[in-house]
Amino acid sequence: MSSVYVSIDEIIRVEGGQVVATLYRMTGQLELAEDSFSEAALEAIRRWPKDGLPERPGAWLTTVARRKALDTLRRESQRPKREEMAAALAAPTELDVHTVRDDQLRLVFTACHPALTQAAQVALTLRVVCGLSTVEIAAAFVVPEATMSKRITRAKEKIRANRIGLRIPPDEELPARLSAALDVIELVFTTGHHAPVGAGPTRVDLIDEGVRLAMLLAELMPDEPECHGLVALLLSTRARSATRVDAEGEWVLLADADRSLWDHGDIAAAIALLERTLKAGRVGPFQVRAAISCLHSDARSMDETDWPQIVRLYDVLLLMSNSPVVAVNRAIALAEVDGPEAGLMALEPIGSQVTGWHLFHAARADLLRRTGDVDGSRSALRAALECPHNDADDRLLRARLLELP
C-alpha cells in the first residue's frame, strides 16, 4: 500500500475524506468529525515515522479519530445526546464496503446541499471531502482567508442547525441532488482549468481535485451515467492541459497547440469510458459535453476536427440546457463549418445575456476579424477587457488588439 503514496501527508489527505465521513455518521457533527480527524492526523504524523506505516492507514486514522471524538464528548458533558453519540462511537467498527460508500456519499451530498450557496458548496466540498485547508481554498479562489473561513464556518453552522446530511437523500430527491454535486465538481475543475481572475491562468491543484472528486462520485454511484460522463469530460479536458499555457504562462490557442504533448492515454481512457457509458441509453448534458471534448482531444489538428458533429452535439446540448455559454460555444463551432458570418449570426441573439463574459466578446472579436471588420473586432476586444478576466487573458486580449491592422 505504502508504495503508491508519495508521503505521509498525502496518505492522510487521501484517507481523510473517508475518515471524516465515517465520523460524521457516528457523531452527526461535521465540526467534531473534522476536529477529531485533525487530531488523529497529528498523531499519525508523530507516530508513523517512528513506528512505521500501519497496514491499513485509513482504519488506523478512523480508530484514533473515534477515540478523540469520544474524549471530546466526555469533556463537554452538557452536550445533548452525548450518551447516544458516545455509544455509537464506542461500538466496534469493522467497516464494510457499503458503509464506507454510504458515509462518503452522505458527506458529498451534505457539502453540496442545495440549501447552501454554490460558493459555499464548492468551499465545503474542498474542505471536508478533499481535505484542503482553508488557506489553500482561499488562495485557489483568490479571496481573503478570513472571507473563506467565514464562508465555511457559516455553511457548517447552517448544516448543524438544519441537521443536513444525516441521511442519504431518498430516491426521489436523488436526481436533483446528484446534479448539484456534479455541478460543484465541475466548478472545482473549471476554476482550475481557467482561473477567473489572478496571476496564474490555470491551477493544477483544482484540476486534479476535480478529477479525483469526479472519479470518487462515479465509484460511489456506478449506475449513474452522468457521473461517468463527468469523468470522461474532465479526463479528456485535462489531457489537453499540457498545451493550455506556454513556458511564459501565456495561453496557447487550440489551433497552435502541439497535440503530441497531449495525454493520449487519458484521451483513450475517456473515449472508452464514454462509449461504455453511452450504451446505457440515458444521455445527459455531461455525456454530451464529454463527447464534444473527446472529439477535440482525438482530432489530429483543427482541420481534421469533426466540426459538423460538434455542432450537432451542441444542438443536443442546447435542447437539454438552454445556456448562453453553450450557445456561444456552438456559434464558435458553427463558424468552423459555415464560416465566420454564420458564427456571428448565431452569436447575435445571445449577446444581451452574456455581456459580462469576456470569452463571448473575445469570440466575437475573432469572428469579426475573420470577416475583415477590423473596427468591430477592436471594439469587441475592448468590451472583453471590460469584463472580469485573469492576467493571461489580459495579455492575450491586448496582444490581439495590437495585431489588428
Add this chain to the structure above:
Amino acid sequence: MPEFVALIWEPRTARDPQRPDFLEYMNGYTAFGEIAGPAIRGGAALLTDDTATTIHVTGGQHGEVVMHDGPYAETKEFLGGFYVLEADDLDGAVALARHIPAAWRDGGRVEVRPTMAM
C-alpha cells in the same frame, strides 16, 4: 375565541449568551409566559436567519423545488401565515413545505427555518 400571532423582531445580538444581562433577557421571556399564561396557544424560538432556506417550486405543485440560502427578503409580499412542522431535518421539512400553496403559486415563497431546541 379569536387568536392572534405575536411576531418577535429583535437585533441578532439580543440573544447572545455572552451579553452581561443575558439572564435578565431570558427572565423577561419567562415572565411573559407567566403574564400571558394559558392565552399562549403555541410558539417557538427561531434560530437566526443565517440558518434559513427560502424555497419555491417551479412548474406547479409537483414541479422542481428550488432552494435559496438565506431568509426571504420581503418586497411587496406580506407575511401570510406560518406552520410549525415536525421533521427529521431540513430535507424532511422542505418535502412538506413545498406543498404549501405559497411555495408553488402566485409568485410566493416559503421560508423554512429550524426552531431552537427548548
